[in-house]
Amino acid sequence: MSTKANVRVRPKEIEHEIDEKGFFVRQNNYFATPFGDGEGKLPVEAGRYRLIWAKGCHWSNRASIVRELLGLEEAISINLVGHGRHEQDLGWEFIYDENNVDPVLGVQFLSELYANADPDYPGRATVPAIVDVTTKKVVNNDYVWLTNYLENEFAAFHKPGAPELYPEHLREEIDKYNDYLFDNVNNGVYKAMFAQSIEAYNDAFEHLYAAFDAIEERLETKRFLFGDYVTDSDVRLFVTLARFDTYYFKNLGPIRNRIVDFKNIWGYARDLYEIPAFKNNTYLRDLAKSDKKKTGIFLDYNTRFWDQIDFEKLWSQPHGRQEKSSDPTQKFLTKARGISS
Ligand SMILES: N[C@@H](CCC(=O)N[C@@H](CS)C(=O)NCC(=O)O)C(=O)O
The missing domain is CATH 3.40.30.10 (Glutaredoxin)
Incomplete structure (x- = not known):
């Protein structure tokens, strides 16, 4: 040492x-x-x-x-x-x-x-x-x-043509939504995983799934959280989604739904994962890898199946989310292309 x-x-x-x-x-x-x-x-x-x-x-x-x-x-x-x-x-x-x-x-x-x-x-x-x-x-x-x-x-x-992730006309709304994501989703999973009483656990669990339900509905009509283009809020949601079925579920106890069970959220997560900056910084296999190599018959899911799951393939399936956008070939708002309404 x-x-x-x-x-x-x-x-x-x-x-x-x-x-x-x-x-x-x-x-x-x-x-x-x-x-x-x-x-x-x-x-x-x-x-x-x-x-x-x-x-x-x-x-x-x-x-x-x-x-x-x-x-x-x-x-x-x-x-x-x-x-x-x-x-x-x-x-x-x-x-x-x-x-x-x-x-x-x-x-x-x-x-x-x-x-x-x-x-x-x-x-x-x-x-x-x-x-x-x-x-x-x-x-x-x-x-x-x-x-x-x-x-x-x-x-x-910033590089030339860098995306506007925090455009001025949406800043107030993004801040508000980020607070909501923080309380219910980003820190919501931690509140559930670190809770030391069943009361605290149930409270966090209910808030988390209520938020997932609301997000699922929001993404029915919008490609990304704020419409056609990726914003700061999408990054914040994505990083929790990427860890949910791979890692958090183990400490969350009996979960209500996996991310793959939400049609819109799962398609949305893959739409984001397609973007190199998301993919290059998301180590799905490492997230899911069990740190202890146990032996015996009672082994957790990740220990048993980690090397049989092709995470890359799973997350690279077509998502069909383009149809939700009025600008389907672009995922980013840029200064050069102006502010969309
Ligand atoms: N800075 C915040 C949030 C960041 C945070 O919790 N990071 C975790 C990893 S997700 C960490 O670095 N933990 C180190 C440790 O607990 O030793 C905090 O202090 O709670």
């Missing part, structure tokens, strides 16, 4: 993030300084920041998808963390790199970059984390607003 001063054992949710009634109450974002011009903001510069994310984590997957959709690969570098094996849980680690060390930041664990920013940081070292490569400090882990920063503040570095 590493003996570096900044490496520390991961604080447990069960000790710090469960209220007296057994409800999961997520820790606050600690590094929430916004990007932008002016005092008290993080300067927007190309080449200065590195996005750290994890395949399993949908909060961070949002940012990795949006970064690629907008063509910010040159402006913001990226790296993945995962779980290494140690006697104690040391949290996210640069396991995909040589010697488990990030080649740019020179550290093994994400917690070291949090400690560089604040030696007394009390929470879990989470992804997404934006690290300033000049100081090797985490400067922002505000997963709620991160994609919006990439869409707005980093606009000068």
Whole structure:
């Protein structure tokens, strides 16, 4: 085990993030300084920041998808963390790199970059984390607003013809809908999975499926959540959908429906998966892989069937969603093509 001063054992949710009634109450974002011009903001510069994310984590997957959709690969570098094996849980680690060390930041664990920013940081070292490569400090882990920063503040570095994921005329509605998705779907699955009382579980479960039913209905007439074109909200919904039948169902208990059982939602998810930035950042096989190789007859579904399921083929089936759009050959609104009504 590493003996570096900044490496520390991961604080447990069960000790710090469960209220007296057994409800999961997520820790606050600690590094929430916004990007932008002016005092008290993080300067927007190309080449200065590195996005750290994890395949399993949908909060961070949002940012990795949006970064690629907008063509910010040159402006913001990226790296993945995962779980290494140690006697104690040391949290996210640069396991995909040589010697488990990030080649740019020179550290093994994400917690070291949090400690560089604040030696007394009390929470879990989470992804997404934006690290300033000049100081090797985490400067922002505000997963709620991160994609919006990439869409707005980093606009000068977008590729030519980049999609308008957060168009001004829809911003208020998108924000409202994102809050709804957060409470009921994105954090909704976590509320159910982390609930420590059946009351808390049932509450989260009901909200989750009520939201799926409402989304199924919304997608009956719209190709994407806001009509003909992909927006920030679609990225947020997609990352939870991609994990539902592959991964979350195991900890959700008896589920009411899988994603593949919702005609519109399932077609919509595949429509999005067709887009390279979504596909390149969605590791379906890794999401579904069981981490423990157990033996015996009582094995969970993923352990038994993981290597028999062709996830790529499943998610690449035709979806027929074009017919819901008035602009069927385009999935994105771009500045060049103007604002659609
Ligand atoms: N930053 C938020 C959300 C991001 C988040 O929960 N990320 C998870 C993965 S999905 C994480 O990095 N967890 C690391 C850990 O718990 O050690 C939080 O602090 O709750």
